[in-house]
Amino acid sequence: MSMTEVIPLADDVQAALATVLDPEIGRPITELGMVRDVAIDGGDVTVTVVLTVAGCPMKDRITREVTAAVEVLPRVEAVHVELGVMTDQQRGDLRELLRGGSAEPTIPFAAADSTTKVYCIASAKGGVGKSSVTANIAADLARRGLRVGVIDADIYGHSIPRALGxxxxxxxVDRMLMPPTGHGVKVISMGMFTEGNAPVMWRGPMLHRALQQFFVDVYWGELDVLLIDMPPGTGDITISLAQLLPHAEYLVVTTPHLAAAEVAERAGTVAKETKQRVLGVxxxxxxxxxxxxxxWTPFGEGGGAAVAATLTRELGYVVPLVGQVPIEPGIGTGGDRGVPVVLEGADPIPAAESLRAIGGWLANQVARPLRSLPFVGSTTGGCCSSGMCATC
Structure with missing residues (x-):
């Protein structure tokens, strides 16, 4: 084969490889320096790809996608993919590339130019279904084509990985963590770092550090929306979040039971102290x-409307009741199977329809301009203006 035939084929192969995205990072493998070599011998093409780490869980997928991208080119008769591993220097270069050249990792969602909307799914009451609501909203937003991430901030009671399958x-990769994906949603959780079902027994400072690492050490890439599944209560994690991401907004989850609603209101009224906004109930x-x-209303009626009315009165702006989700066994069984009910496409399921409607409403909120909300910290550099934490 003459050089005039080989050179155009080489160009075509490089162009084809530029369409292959790293599954975890979401950017072309050519841009990430993962293509070490392309060798062409007649119609045989051998592509050497270097993985970020040995035993990369995505190596089979990368092999398939490289093969599929190249084998359709004219004059290509066979494609061979050889795998290697990046050197420490290459991993360092990759980390610097992904961090935008920043020497020290920062919280990307706290940057002034960040366009990612951050929503905390919260309630001072446990057992109201925050995690199932979070998983289903996340899956629905991803189904709509949005780039979605979820942080399971319930350090003690983590359940999001299972719910998202x-x-x-x-x-x-070097000092970065690439979050796994479930149903198109990037996920990080303390459950990914514990053995089996071992409990997490930490005090406040360690909780703060864990949450900070979820923001700083995880490479999230470009997200349209980040959902944070909050733990019950209004303690350490809530205070840490106010300090780390003061512009995060809240969705408060409650049940119709008035006693539960009264407890859930506390998660909303704490926003008055941290100068954060409650988006809805x-x-x-x-x-x-x-x-x-x-x-049948086994838990009574009116709790959601009562929370919305109380928060509207306490916060001084309209906090709407965004939606009501019926009781549905499929929410629990779907969570156990790792398939959110919003993705079930068979018979109409009232709960799924309600959750999709909430997802649609939130998708519209994601599309609106970022709200400018001044954060008033203490003069001593604390995280809230009320002096409610040790930092202040």
Whole structure:
């Protein structure tokens, strides 16, 4: 084969490889320096790809996608993919590339030019379904084409990985963690760092450090929305979040039971102290659909509306009741199977339809301009203006 034939083919191969994205980083493997060599012998093409780490869990997928991209080119008869591993220097260069040349890692969502919307799914009350609501909203937003990440900030009671169907551990590249993906959603959770079902027994400072690492050490790439599944209560994690991401907004989850609603209100009114905004209220377990068409309300009625009304009065702006989610066994079984109910496409499921409607509403919020909300910290550099934490 003459050189005039080989050179155009080489150009075509490079162009084809530029369409292959690293599954964890979401950028072309050519841009990331992962293509070490391309050798052409007649119609045989051998591509040498260097992985970020040995035993990369995505190596089979990368091999398949490189093969598929190249084998369709004219005059290509066979494609061979050889795998290697990046050197320490290459991994360092990759980290610097992804960090934008920054010497020290920072919280990308706290940057002035960040366009990522950050929403905390919160309630001072446990057992109201924050995690199932978070997983379903995240899956629905990803289904709509948005780039979505989820942080499982419930350090003690982590459950998001199972709900989103991912059991993979993060891949470490130099000093960065690549979050695994479930149903198109990037996920990080303390459950990915514990053995089996071992409990996490930490005090406040360690909780703060863990949350900070989820923001700083994880490479999230470009996200449209980041959802944070908050733990019950208004303690350490809530205070840390106010310090790390003062512009995060809240969605408060409650059940119809008035006693639960009163507790859930505390998660919203704490926003008054941290100078953060409550976007809306979601009422979960609102009713059960009976076979005869009637609605059974085992947890009472009116809790969601009561929380929305109280927060509207306390915060001085309208906090809407965004949606009511019926009781549906499929939410629990889907979470156990790692398939959010919003992705079930068979018979209409009232709870799934409600959650999709909430997802649609939130997608519209993601599209709106970032709200400028001044954060008033203490003069001593604390995280809140009320002096409610030791930092202040």
């Amino acid at each position: 991912t059991t993979a551990a993060p891949t470490q 979601i009422e979960n377990m609102a009713w059960a659909e009976l076979p005869d068409g009637r609605r």
